[in-house]
Amino acid sequence: MSFLAQAVRQVLRQVPNRSLSLAGAMRSLSISPAVGQQNKLATESVDISAIAKDQQKECQSICERINRQVQKSEQGRLFAVVHLCGKQFKITPGDVILVEGYWPPTIGDEISLDKVLLAGARDFTLVGRPILEPGLVSVKATVVEKTLSHTKTHFRKKRRKQYMRINFQRSPHTMVRINSIELARPVDGEAPPSEPSKRLF
Secondary structure, three states: OHHHHHHHHHHHHHOHHHHHHHHHHHHHHOOOOOHHHHHHHHHOOOOHHHHHHHHHHHHHHHHHHHHHHHHOOOOOOOEEEEEEOOEEEEEOOOOEEEEEOOOOOOOOOEEEOOOEEEEEOOOOEEEOOOOOOOOOEEEEEEEEEEEEOOOEEEEEEEOOOOEEEEEEEOOEEEEEEEEEEEEOOOOOOOOOOOOOOOOEO
């Protein structure tokens, strides 16, 4: 938009008697409404509170439908997107995910993944901004295995310089099994006060 404004200014400087026609052209291209349209907008009255109430009722009905599905266990298999060690993983119960790099939990640790970005089922999806409210979705996992990756070879050589180096690298990996994904409390309900778990990842 600034490029267009600069071009119009240059044309107006060059030809002063064309300014009226270009001003009309600029008005039709601009994002703001024209002078005649501003009066129409002022006369039309829009009831913003009525629109807000309608949206609130619609949100409430959607939350009630989701809560009914969860109570009757009709939601099907839940899935979630969690943030873990700087990466995002889409998970479902029973999945095994591979976390690369050093990670403190040891084999057999049961952990709770609390950075849930998104959770959903067949008929609904809960999207966080950026993460869902703490305590809304409960994701439990178990550390299955800690191992090293395959051997990576890093070879360097400079021609005619008698320089040659070869390095081998194996980075630590952790395999995590997702035990369960559950909605811990009703959607759009008040969170009960609870003590945070000891190990959160």
